[in-house]
Amino acid sequence: ATRGAPPVLYVQGDVTALRQPQLAVVGSRRPTPAGCRIGREFAAALARAGLVITSGMAWGIDAAGHEGALEAGGTTIAVxxxxxxxxYPQENSALAERILRRGALVSEFPPWEAPRRQNFPRRNRVISGLALGTLVVEAAAESGSLITAHFAADQGREVFAVPGSVRNPLSRGCHQLIREGAHLVETPAQVLEEISFHQENQQIMQNPQVPALDKEYEMLLDALGFEPVTFDTLAARSGLSGESIASMLLILELQGRVAPYPGGRYGRINSD
Known part of the structure; x- marks a missing residue:
């Protein structure tokens, strides 16, 4: 059992989701547009690989994680x-209803317990405790998401942090975690590798097949070439959505057809 686990959890939605392998995605409540996109893309790719995405329903990266999982047709849990x-927040009410249809809402607090400031850091241990690991995307030096990451470390879970610009204050929390021993990750595949994720649909990882006639994969491979290019260049060349590119890159990387390069670039490593 996880140390400090609550005696009871209240659940709305699919209670079986809590027994599935999960990855927590957390970060700033006021992220940059790039940070939101990264959180969404990581969540979408990891959901497609079979992980449930767990987060705290807050503005910013939390919401991006939930939305990425939903857009990928995956399952997500909001604590x-x-x-x-x-x-709460009321602005995410519509998102909560979407999560109910594809996952679960969870709380250790009785149903009518009102939102109280002191309860939010406390619930972070539930987010981290449910998951195999916690991924932090954009966090200031005093971000509440660092509390979740430290809970994860104390619970023996993996901690992942996405690095950013040294000029971006929202990179400081992630860089601090990396200095403390968190895994620096630039791709969803690196997360999967570290947690050694295996489950029923692990054929995606063991023997993923790119359909011979799948136009989108052909478009992406054509856009890649063998010289590393940035994600934005791939999107411009292929005309595909960010979510589609992120999930296809994950599968191609696990196949050994694509490799990540410094600076968020990707390139082909063998021909068809």
Missing amino acids: FGCGLAHR
Whole structure:
């Protein structure tokens, strides 16, 4: 059992989701547009690989993680810092209803418990405790997401951090975690590798097949070439959505057809 686990969890939605392998995605409540995109893309790719995406339903990276999982057709869990009779923040009420259809809402607090500031750091141990690891995308030096990461480390879970510009204040928390021993990750495949994720649909990782007539894969491979290019260049060349590119790159990387390079670039490593 996880140390400090609550005696009871209240659940709305699919309770079986709690027994599935999970990855927590957390970060700044006020991320940059690039940070939001990264959180969304990581969540989408990891959801397609079979992981449930767990987060805290807050603005920013939390919401991006939930949305990425939903857009990928995956499952996501939102851990509340209040009772489940409340929808907090109210702006995410519609997102909560979407999560209910494809996952679960979870709280350790009785249903009518109102949102209280002191309860939100406390619920972070539930987010980290449910998951195999915690991924932090953009966090200031005093970000609450660092609390989740430290809970994860104390619970014996893996901690992952996405690095950023030294000029971006929202990179400081992630860089601090990396200095403390968190895994520096630039691709979803690196997360999967570190947690040694295996499950029923692990054929995606062991023997993924790119359909011979799948136009989107052909478009992406044509856009890649053998000289490393950036994600933005891939999107411009292929005309594909960011979510589609992220998930296809993950599969191609696991196949050994594509490799990540410094600076967020990708390149082909063998021909068809």
